[in-house]
């Protein structure tokens with residue numbers, strides 16, 4: 001049994017021996033390279049499914065209404081706000097901050113260099129959004145960086161250090177633009 005695989009569900013009132021009960025549905029998705037198959041409420045958000053069912057707490061509750069980006073994960077490589085996504089509606093492969101690998105290592109190193117993470121609440125979502133950005137555009141200019149992070153709110157850094165870290169990765173990828181530091 002894999003780390004994320006459910007034990008056999010307990011049978012209870014209203015539950016057929018071979019299926020879910022009430023509003024429960026079977027969520028069957030790939031999370032960080034592991035196949036996950038679990039029963040959960042049809043109304044369970046992907047964020048709660050990740051944090052509470054799978055104990056992957058890197059994705060954060062911020063606003064819970066799709067405004068802050070703290071809950072961002074990648075679905076098939078594309079940023080998705082997990083607080084306004086139902087677990088059952090996800091069909092692609094999910095990647096959370098816990099699933100980061102070599103592609104994100106330069107971003108994390110740049111965040112360390114520039115101290116771009118303070119309380120850290122926004123950081124997982126921002127790193128995943130930047131990962132998507134560099135996959136699509138290895139050498140983004142400031143406009144592209146700002147656009148990529150347009151849905152991510154940080155209450156600590158004033159964004160200056162985040163932009164500096166993002167520029168460092170772009171430069172390491174070969175960017176030659178000369179945006180002035182903030």
Ligand code: FES
Pocket residue numbers: 060061062063064065066067068069070071072081082083084
């Ligand atoms: S918690 Fe999802 S966008 Fe704020």
Ligand code: FES
Pocket residue numbers: 116117118119120121122123153154155156157
């Ligand atoms: S580092 Fe605290 S919200 Fe961004």
